[in-house]
Amino acid sequence: MRNDHSALGVATTLRPVSPVTCIRPHAAARAARFFSQKFPGKVLYAVKANPSPELIQVLWENGVNHFDVASIAEVRRVRAMLPDATLCYMHPVKPAEAIAEAYHEHGVRTFSLDCLEELEKIMEATGHATDLTLCVRLRVSSGHSKLSLASKFGVSAEEAPALLLATRQVADSLGVCFHVGSQSMSPQAYADALAIAKTAIVQAGVTVDVVDVGGGFPSIYPGMVPPPLEAYFETIKAQFEELPISYSAELWCEPGRALSAEYSSVVVRVEKRSGDVLFINDGSYGSLFDAAHVNWRFPVRLLRETPSQTKTAEFSFYGPTCDDMDFMKGPFELPADVRPGDYIEIGMLGAYGAALRTDFNGFRSDKTQEVLDAPMFTAYGSDAEDEAQLALNFAKTAE
Numbered sequence: 138m139r140n141d142h143s144a145l146g147v148a149t150t151l152r153p154v155s156p157v158t159c160i161r162p163h164a165a166a167r168a169a170r171f172f173s174q175k176f177p178g179k180v181l182y183a184v185k186a187n188p189s190p191e192l193i194q195v196l197w198e199n200g201v202n203h204f205d206v207a208s209i210a211e212v213r214r215v216r217a218m219l220p221d222a223t224l225c226y227m228h229p230v231k232p233a234e235a236i237a238e239a240y241h242e243h244g245v246r247t248f249s250l251d252c253l254e255e256l257e258k259i260m261e262a263t264g265h266a267t268d269l270t271l272c273v274r275l276r277v278s279s280g281h282s283k284l285s286l287a288s289k290f291g292v293s294a295e296e297a298p299a300l301l302l303a304t305r306q307v308a309d310s311l312g313v314c315f316h317v318g319s320q321s322m323s324p325q326a327y328a329d330a331l332a333i334a335k336t337a338i339v340q341a342g343v344t345v346d347v348v349d350v351g352g353g354f355p356s357i358y359p360g361m362v363p364p365p366l367e368a369y370f371e372t373i374k375a376q377f378e379e380l381p382i383s384y385s386a387e388l389w390c391e392p393g394r395a396l397s398a399e400y401s402s403v404v405v406r407v408e409k410r411s412g413d414v415l416f417i418n419d420g421s422y423g424s425l426f427d428a429a430h431v432n433w434r435f436p437v438r439l440l441r442e443t444p445s446q447t448k449t450a451e452f453s454f455y456g457p458t459c460d461d462m463d464f465m466k467g468p469f470e471l472p473a474d475v476r477p478g479d480y481i482e483i484g485m486l487g488a489y490g491a492a493l494r495t496d497f498n499g500f501r502s503d504k505t506q507e508v509l510d511a512p513m514f515t516a517y518g519s520d521a522e523d524e525a526q527l528a529l530n531f532a533k534t535a536e
């Protein structure tokens with residue numbers, strides 16, 4: 138393995154001045170194969186988690202052929218790369234112009250909605266198309282999740298039956314969808330949401346063709362170790378089979394985080410130490426928005442050629458901008474002797490990390506380096522097939 142083909146190698150041989158994103162296509166490929174082989178239905182990648190073209194290509198090549206897009210820019214981006222992909226426009230509040238462009242120019246046939254006005258807008262913008270799959274977004278609880286998605290979108294239980302009925306009149310294919318919140322720590326979240334869907338379907342008395350359980354599938358972070366993903370899939374399958382829907386109805390899911398978290402990490406440099414606070418060169422305006430604003434605890438490790446022998450201590454981070462808010466409380470566990478000039482790898486930043494970077498204060502860094510070492514945590518185990526893939530990737534990049 139060439140030295141710069143691991144995060145440690147990136148730090149010790151390149152000694153980068155700006156943060157470097159280490160990408161791991163092998164880890165994203167493994168996640169995509171896991172979902173496409175084990176989820177008992179169709180898998181849509183939620184592009185907002187990480188819209189990197191390299192990642193989208195890896196997912197595509199490993200069995201994920203459907204994409205949940207939420208803006209016209211995401212529609213254009215994925216369509217330009219993948220003419221044969223199925224795109225589903227799952228934002229319940231869309232500009233009419235975006236709907237029209239998606240339908241007429243990019244072949245999008247699936248849209249979500251959570252009110253009558255949006256239904257009318259979709260019908261008008263598509264010229265009253267008769268080939269639409271329309272998914273009614275239901276409001277469900279985010280009670281089992283680390284990041285709520287419960288208050289902004291979704292029709293209430295009271296209003297759902299009428300909206301389902303109205304949508305059934307014009308849809309070629311009728312769906313229900315929801316989002317249980319991101320990083321859902323229990324399969325029960327999906328069982329609860331599917332119970333809400335069941336009530337709405339029974340009350341409306343409509344035939345439903347698609348049940349989309351959304352995103353929320355968890356990854357592993359310090360202090361957040363969820364049950365295995367198989368347990369989620371089993372619960373969803375069992376509850377799906379209890380629904381009063383046609384035998385040919387389809388089950389869909391829209392993972393963002395779970396398909397992308399392990400794809401990348403960031404190698405940062407310590408510029409200053411002040412007690413138990415480290416000034417590092419990436420922060421809340423870079424890849425660490427969630428660490429700063431929702432106190433997300435990403436895994437960290439010190440990258441030294443000769444590993445430190447000191448025991449660990451807890452640290453907080455300041456980012457590089459001049460803003461006090463550019464602060465990541467953590468705690469992040471690192472050897473107690475960490476010092477300026479040291480490099481740190483911050484892991485599991487493939488989801489909602491790179492995607493949230495800004496140019497603020499001139500500190501944006503888009504430098505990336507493909508590496509072959511393992512992600513800091515994995516929800517996907519390892520098997521012989523992965524070893525083989527790793528070897529293959531290595532052979533390719535070593536050329």
Ligand SMILES: *Cc1c(COP(=O)(O)O)cnc(C)c1O
Binds near residue numbers: 395
């Ligand atoms: C954000 C989002 C997703 C992805 O959620 P994750 O928690 O990252 O899996 C899926 N569907 C919709 C509609 C979303 O808004």
